[in-house]
Amino acid sequence: FADDLGYGDIGVHGGKAVPTPNIDALAASGVRCTSGYVTCPYCSPSRAGMLTGRAQTRFGHEFNPHVGKEAELGLPLDQRTIANELHDVGYATALIGKWHQGFDKPHHPNSRGFDEFFGFLVGGHNYAQHPDADPEFGSGHSHNMIYRGDKLQKLDGFLTDIFTDEAIGFMDRNKQKPWMLYLAYNAVHTPLEISPSIAARIPAGVTDNDRRGYLGLLLGLDDAIGRVTDYLRKSGADKNTLVFFVSDNGGAGRKPYLAYNTGVNTPLRGDKGQTLEGGIRVPFFASWPGKLPAGKTYDHPVSTLDFLPTACALAGAKHVDAIEGVNLLPFLKGESQSAPHATLAWRFGPQKAIRKEGRTDQALGGMGQPQHRPQVARQHHRGSDRPGR
Numbered sequence: 001f002a003d004d005l006g007y008g009d010i011g012v013h014g015g016k017a018v019p020t021p022n023i024d025a026l027a028a029s030g031v032r033c034t035s036g037y038v039t040c041p042y043c044s045p046s047r048a049g050m051l052t053g054r055a056q057t058r059f060g061h062e063f064n065p066h067v068g069k070e071a072e073l074g075l076p077l078d079q080r081t082i083a084n085e086l087h088d089v090g091y092a093t094a095l096i097g098k099w100h101q102g103f104d105k106p107h108h109p110n111s112r113g114f115d116e117f118f119g120f121l122v123g124g125h126n127y128a129q130h131p132d133a134d135p136e137f138g139s140g141h142s143h144n145m146i147y148r149g150d151k152l153q154k155l156d157g158f159l160t161d162i163f164t165d166e167a168i169g170f171m172d173r174n175k176q177k178p179w180m181l182y183l184a185y186n187a188v189h190t191p192l193e194i195s196p197s198i199a200a201r202i203p204a205g206v207t208d209n210d211r212r213g214y215l216g217l218l219l220g221l222d223d224a225i226g227r228v229t230d231y232l233r234k235s236g237a238d239k240n241t242l243v244f245f246v247s248d249n250g251g252a253g254r255k256p257y258l259a260y261n262t263g264v265n266t267p268l269r270g271d272k273g274q275t276l277e278g279g280i281r282v283p284f285f286a287s288w289p290g291k292l293p294a295g296k297t298y299d300h301p302v303s304t305l306d307f308l309p310t311a312c313a314l315a316g317a318k319h320v321d322a323i324e325g326v327n328l329l330p331f332l333k334g335e336s337q338s339a340p341h342a343t344l345a346w347r348f349g350p351q352k353a354i355r356k357e358g359r360t361d362q363a364l365g366g367m368g369q370p371q372h373r374p375q376v377a378r379q380h381h382r383g384s385d386r387p388g389r
Contacts, residue, residue: 001050001182002221002283003043003098003189004272006251006263009218010283015264018203018215022226026245027285029229030292031332035301036284037355038249040348041273043123044100046248046304047184051081051101051112053308053323057347064123065102074102075112082308083113083180085317092174095119096166097184110149114182118148118166125186127193127217129155158195160187160217164224168231175237180311185224188217190252190261195220210254211262238289242314246304247282249273275346275353292332300339301355302328 009015011024012032039049039056044064048056052075056062065073075081083093094116095109100123102108109117125146145152146159155162167183192213194202198220206212225245232238251263253271263272270276284302286292305325312319313327330336344355 001184002247003186004252004261004263005188005247006265007268008264008266018219020222022222026229026287029294030287031296031298033284033298033302035299036282037280037303037344038282041249041275041279043248048075050304050307052079053305053325055324072104074107077106080321081113082311085312085319086180086315087113089315089317092177092179094170095182097163098186120146124189126191127159160220160224164227187221188214188261214262242288245285250278275348275351280346286332301341301344303344
């Protein structure tokens, strides 16, 4: 998972600000889903939908949970996760990176099916150790320390690199058994901090400090993806590993009411926090050398709802909850010519959207800004959000 990645910032989608050779190579190594969607244009609910295979609106997880060590809020405890399902059939499971599904012990990743957890519980985090790092939760939650399980850790390095080290370590420790890794980078989410090792690679012509910070994080994310895929290839694990790459929502652009990161969603309309295509349609790649065709594009709508049933089908797990996702493998392999989903739907506060084949309809409501009315007329749009269709 990337965090707040702009659709138009990566090379395979036409981005030219900085090169992203490793993300582009991952896309080329498998199937690039041109109509890949998340379940919400915002961090925590989007992840809740992916983790459960169910639209998070069905169980009330529609917004980011309240921050607080004693906050008894998060992904509802009666919802099973992809980690629960795979753990129960013998997989080693790990979350490395951002959780954002609750903070107290019952909502902790180790209580939700993950054998290992290294990361942070809240919605954002500094990339380097902050001098005011706070082991508690509060308004300065980006300063909180990192956890290994429930033990606080101090950072020694840049967080994107640290998460990558941890991911490779987990895969290597478990190379003799099946494993499932949820690698949830916080890049390219704010704060827009630049690793000293990357600063010189940002084009000198980019003078806006926010944009420079974002591009530095993107370069670091691309390097990290390269390290992970290199490990899989050199270890031979790539032949037995299905890799999905997505962002949790669209880039945050420069909206003043968001933690904006200057992410560009061209050619899509809208940003993070909106049920326009730029908020919910994301980079979406599936790679499995020898099992999925390389260099293929798949145009029917797919969703992060599909991750859980796809993983369960591969692992032989029998999910017991009613889910809305489907096993994508027959579609991505070309074994099924039908569409995985006749309809996809979204609700985020007063905003609503429905995607049917050939069109996306939105009813936009307020986003906490006075210039938006609570209800506005339904909009039908095609060309601006779905070029070439």
